[in-house]
Amino acid sequence: MAQISKFVYALIIFFSLILAVTNAGLFRCKVDIDCPQILCFDEQIAKCIARMCECDYE
Helix, strand or coil, X not given: CHHHHHHHHHHHHHHHHHXXXXXXCXXXXXXXXXXXXXXXXXXXXXXXXXXXXXXXXX
């Protein structure tokens, strides 16, 4: 019984870490000004596309 609960706890921690990592790089936005320019390389501009910040060329 203890092994099952340890396994379940390990799964919960594993899945929570996966969710945290996959959402870490995403920035939600409404307009382009909401997106931080520091996310992009020098020749790219941060834009709000489909409510998510993405780096795009002019």
